[in-house]
Amino acid sequence: MIAEPARRRYDSLRRAAQAQQTSVEIARAARELFLAKGWAATTVRDVARVAGVSVPTVYAAYGNKTGLTKALADAADLSADVPLLLADLEAATEPRRQLAAMVAYDRRLYERAGDVIVLLREAGRTEPELAQAYRDGRRRGDDAHRQVLSAWPAGTLRDGIDVPAAVDIYAAVCNIDAFTELTAGRGWSPERVGAWWTALLTRELLEER
Known part of the structure; x- marks a missing residue:
């Protein structure tokens, strides 16, 4: 029974x-x-x-094909391990380490799913829904960076750089096109790219101590 x-x-x-x-x-x-x-x-x-x-x-x-592409984009975000990013941010005791944690997340994202990001951007040229999905992904990244940078104590950012400018600089340095050029185009390892991004952004964004 x-x-x-x-x-x-x-x-x-x-x-x-x-x-x-x-x-x-x-x-x-x-x-x-x-x-x-x-x-x-x-x-x-x-x-x-x-x-x-x-x-x-x-x-x-x-x-449909658009829904399938959006599902691939959602899976791309998951592949970079958001829980690891959150754990690294919470464990970090200073802005330099939090900046390194953000770069490490983006490097994982581009290494594991950069092809999907480029695919979504290209498909968005003819599909408005996918173009919006690509813009939404960029906005989520900016919002995450803004949230972290806004929590830093006054005087952390270099003189003359506010949070919006810092978010813009981060986006200009740490992006899929730069990653692809350095790895596929010039033979850098993803780890080398991440280390260089961290050093560059530290110099550009943080006040010297």
Whole structure:
């Protein structure tokens, strides 16, 4: 009498796990095709074929190609490990260490998901919804940096630099284009880029002690 309900419950868990795995396979196929063929040239049918599922399954999982791309962008943010950033910020005892923690997060983001960020920006040239998603991502980054910088004691930033200017300088130095140029274009390791960004931003933003 007990075995039958239990079996049905496990069947439900099994179906949920299978659906999750299917979503992962679709997302993996989409990322591969978007990067190889370009966003515009890739169709939902292409994604379904590479993922080994039906076209309706792709629509059921993500709605459409735009929804799928936004899901990839959300996964990109998660890949950089926000909990680690928060732990590093809370453990830091001085602004220099908090600045290094922010740079480390952005370096992880660009290393693990920089291709998706570029993809989202390029797709946004023809898809307003994706353009907005890209702008929202940039805004979230600026807001996070602003929140940290605003919490620093008076006199931390160099004379003549206020928080808005500091956020602008950070964005101009630490961005996906600079990361790509230094790593893919000039052979720097991600770790070297992060160390240089930290040293540069420390000089540009913080008052000498």
